Amino acid sequence: MGTGTFPGYMGKILRVDLSRGRITEEPLEKELVEKYLGGSGFGAEYLYREVPPGVAWDNPENRIIMASGPLGGTIVSGTGTFSLVTKGPMTNLAVSTQANGFWGAFLKFAGYDALIIQGQAPRWVYLYIGEGKAELRDASPILGKDTWEVEGAIKRELGTTQKLSVFGIGPAGENLVRFAIVGGDEGHIASKNGCGCVMGSKRLKAIAIPHSRKVVPLHDKQLLSEKAKALDLNAKEARGGVIYKWGTGGSFSSLLAAGSLPVRNYTTNLYPEHEKMNAQYIRTHFEYRSKPCWACRIAHTKHMKVTEGPYAGFEGEEPEYECMAAWGPLVGNTDAGAMIMLSNLTDKLGLDVNESGWIIAWLMEGYEKGIFTRQDLDGLEMRWGNVEAIRTMLEKISRREGIGDLLAEGVKRASEKVGGEASKIAIYVQKGATPRGHDHRSIWAEMLDTCVSATGTIQSAMRLITPSLFGLPPLSNPFSPWEVAGLNAKLDGWWVFVDTLGICRFITNDPALTIDCVNAATGRGFTLPEVMTIGRRIINQLRVFNFRHGLDPALEAPSVRYGSSPTDGPAEKKAVMPYFPWMKSFYFELMGWDPGTGKPLPQTLKALGLDKLIGTF
Amino acid sequence: MVIEEPIEEGESLRRLLNRLAERVPQLRETIFDPLTQSISSEMALVINDRVESPFQGLETLLKDGDRILFFPYLAGG
Numbered sequence: 001m002g003t004g005t006f007p008g009y010m011g012k013i014l015r016v017d018l019s020r021g022r023i024t025e026e027p028l029e030k031e032l033v034e035k036y037l038g039g040s041g042f043g044a045e046y047l048y049r050e051v052p053p054g055v056a057w058d059n060p061e062n063r064i065i066m067a068s069g070p071l072g073g074t075i076v077s078g079t080g081t082f083s084l085v086t087k088g089p090m091t092n093l094a095v096s097t098q099a100n101g102f103w104g105a106f107l108k109f110a111g112y113d114a115l116i117i118q119g120q121a122p123r124w125v126y127l128y129i130g131e132g133k134a135e136l137r138d139a140s141p142i143l144g145k146d147t148w149e150v151e152g153a154i155k156r157e158l159g160t161t162q163k164l165s166v167f168g169i170g171p172a173g174e175n176l177v178r179f180a181i182v183g184g185d186e187g188h189i190a191s192k193n194g195c196g197c198v199m200g201s202k203r204l205k206a207i208a209i210p211h212s213r214k215v216v217p218l219h220d221k222q223l224l225s226e227k228a229k230a231l232d233l234n235a236k237e238a239r240g241g242v243i244y245k246w247g248t249g250g251s252f253s254s255l256l257a258a259g260s261l262p263v264r265n266y267t268t269n270l271y272p273e274h275e276k277m278n279a280q281y282i283r284t285h286f287e288y289r290s291k292p293c294w295a296c297r298i299a300h301t302k303h304m305k306v307t308e309g310p311y312a313g314f315e316g317e318e319p320e321y322e323c324m325a326a327w328g329p330l331v332g333n334t335d336a337g338a339m340i341m342l343s344n345l346t347d348k349l350g351l352d353v354n355e356s357g358w359i360i361a362w363l364m365e366g367y368e369k370g371i372f373t374r375q376d377l378d379g380l381e382m383r384w385g386n387v388e389a390i391r392t393m394l395e396k397i398s399r400r401e402g403i404g405d406l407l408a409e410g411v412k413r414a415s416e417k418v419g420g421e422a423s424k425i426a427i428y429v430q431k432g433a434t435p436r437g438h439d440h441r442s443i444w445a446e447m448l449d450t451c452v453s454a455t456g457t458i459q460s461a462m463r464l465i466t467p468s469l470f471g472l473p474p475l476s477n478p479f480s481p482w483e484v485a486g487l488n489a490k491l492d493g494w495w496v497f498v499d500t501l502g503i504c505r506f507i508t509n510d511p512a513l514t515i516d517c518v519n520a521a522t523g524r525g526f527t528l529p530e531v532m533t534i535g536r537r538i539i540n541q542l543r544v545f546n547f548r549h550g551l552d553p554a555l556e557a558p559s560v561r562y563g564s565s566p567t568d569g570p571a572e573k574k575a576v577m578p579y580f581p582w583m584k585s586f587y588f589e590l591m592g593w594d595p596g597t598g599k600p601l602p603q604t605l606k607a608l609g610l611d612k613l614i615g616t617f
Numbered sequence: 618m619v620i621e622e623p624i625e626e627g628e629s630l631r632r633l634l635n636r637l638a639e640r641v642p643q644l645r646e647t648i649f650d651p652l653t654q655s656i657s658s659e660m661a662l663v664i665n666d667r668v669e670s671p672f673q674g675l676e677t678l679l680k681d682g683d684r685i686l687f688f689p690y691l692a693g694g
Binding site (some may be wrong): 034158166239240247248249251254255257258260320321322466468473474475476506 | 646647648653655656657659660661663668671673687688689694
């Protein structure tokens with residue numbers, strides 16, 4: 001297979017075999033660049049090639065692929081992003097999850113486009129990737145440290161003051177909590193499908209990369225600079241400038257107005273305290289400073305100091321929307337400072353904030369209804385809004401202590417084990433993981449996407465792109481099964497293409513400008529239909545991988561509570577389940593899959609250049 | 618984009634948007650579709666600093682001085 005150097009790429013893959021303690025370099029294959037572009041695409045291809053059916057998530061032969069893309073490490077805003085692709089323990093299926101910060105850029109400056117991790121270290125190690133030098137180092141001095149402490153600890157051990165990007169696992173990953181994350185750069189998280197648990201199963205604590213000096217080769221540096229400036233302007237103004245002005249929490253209150261904020265485990269959609277919990281409140285009442293990712297001029301991420309309430313004086317990262325949803329309305333908390341404290345705690349312990357929020361909310365509703373007693377919950381009074389009880393419970397989960405050992409299995413498994421009434425109030429997708437922090441009963445597009453996603457993350461439905469930018473009419477009725485399934489299918493491919501690039505999704509509001517940046521960096525001359533094809537290719541490849549690893553399409557459905565009807569609020573009595581099976585089937589049909597099983601049809605795979613997958617599942 | 622528009626007292630938001638859609642292409646393309654008579658579900662509706670449900674807000678009766686804001690939804694992060 002051809003190899004070579006390509007504009008936008010460093011031309012090398014780093015492979016680490018933890019079992020043998022061996023680190024090797026491989027040339028970047030031309031086919032990978034041409035068909036899969038980078039990031040999620042590289043991950044999907046290596047996962048398919050190297051993780052055959054029968055390899056469980058904790059088998060040393062599972063792979064973790066961490067990849068940047070052709071925009072990674074350039075002057076385009078937010079191009080420190082990387083994709084992490086593996087087979088994860090929540091669903092026992094693939095995941096392609098992204099994190100921002102600096103790591104993806106620093107990987108390229110060290111000379112690599114992707115990192116492949118295999119095997120299992122005999123003792124805990126961390127990986128250091130310097131320029132021209134990659135080595136496995138003893139991690140025993142940093143075991144037990146949280147995801148923020150690890151960076152400082154490694155710097156002290158190396159005796160360096162150089163900027164390092166360090167991504168690793170916290171206590172949750174070390175203790176194989178099923179929904180453990182990989183976190184780094186003080187608050188950036190690769191969160192889905194227990195990718196941190198996979199890293200923990202390999203006894204890999206962290207990956208540290210200093211800011212080395214290699215330069216990303218580009219096709220047209222001047223043009224890229226112009227297009228990057230235009231993309232910045234668009235990102236600052238897009239959708240009313242909400243992210244630029246308020247961060248991802250900017251729509252917190254408007255989501256409530258649409259019945260889309262998750263409140264108290266879906267027992268209500270009323271949350272009158274929202275005006276003291278939203279981004280507009282915390283940004284005008286608390287102190288903050290910008291904490292931008294690599295090259296980012298949007299700089300929506302902030303370091304924040306709480307200035308009022310019982311947690312006054314606490315400092316940490318301003319929570320992103322998902323954290324605000326989890327530690328505010330979902331658990332009945334009405335103190336913004338507590339929300340910020342819990343958000344940072346979750347990240348530092350190395351827990352997925354979505355799964356954590358839903359499991360706490362499940363306990364709280366169960367406690368309210370007498371399903372759980374204090375004795376059941378290790379003496380903790382899990383009433384709505386009891387922040388200190390939440391804090392203690394999260395610590396227990398991260399260490400698998402007491403009841404934390406059961407809860408560390410995630411909502412679905414814990415609720416099934418408890419059974420009875422407890423199982424009826426749990427919110428999850430039947431194939432294994434919880435949704436994100438919304439009430440999807442009023443966002444049917446996201447419920448459908450969450451249930452059928454091959455990436456384990458937001459695959460198609462995400463409210464950062466307007467259909468008109470794709471030449472499509474607007475979605476006018478969020479409760480039309482026809483529109484929901486149709487729009488999801490028509491938009492499928494865009495976000496997964498973006499995930500190949502090594503760029504933050506929040507920058508890529510304009511498809512045409514985004515593609516201009518890619519073409520300036522690579523010289524490829526892509527059109528919108530061509531990049532959508534790349535995205536769909538990756539979606540189909542991951543879906544085939546999932547079928548080979550046991551995906552049951554019947555489980556691509558909500559749990560009873562997840563698919564219930566709201567009892568109050570703007571979407572009161574809206575019922576998705578009478579239409580859900582049809583929506584799913586129609587979506588499958590529009591994607592070129594069997595409408596009953598969701599299996600990609602041979603002609604679909606052929607059209608995507610995936611002939612090699614035909615007949616393999 | 619900010620638009621100041623005279624209204625008839627008691628005019629509904631629906632009627633106002635229909636009028637504006639005739640001459641403001643951006644509004645037609647991203648906020649209110651006259652063909653389906655609906656506000657895009659990509660947008661939240663805020664009337665006088667209070668978020669309103671997009672499903673009911675079109676029938677709101679307006680008065681002089683009312684401020685109407687269309688605010689894009691976001692998720693993730």
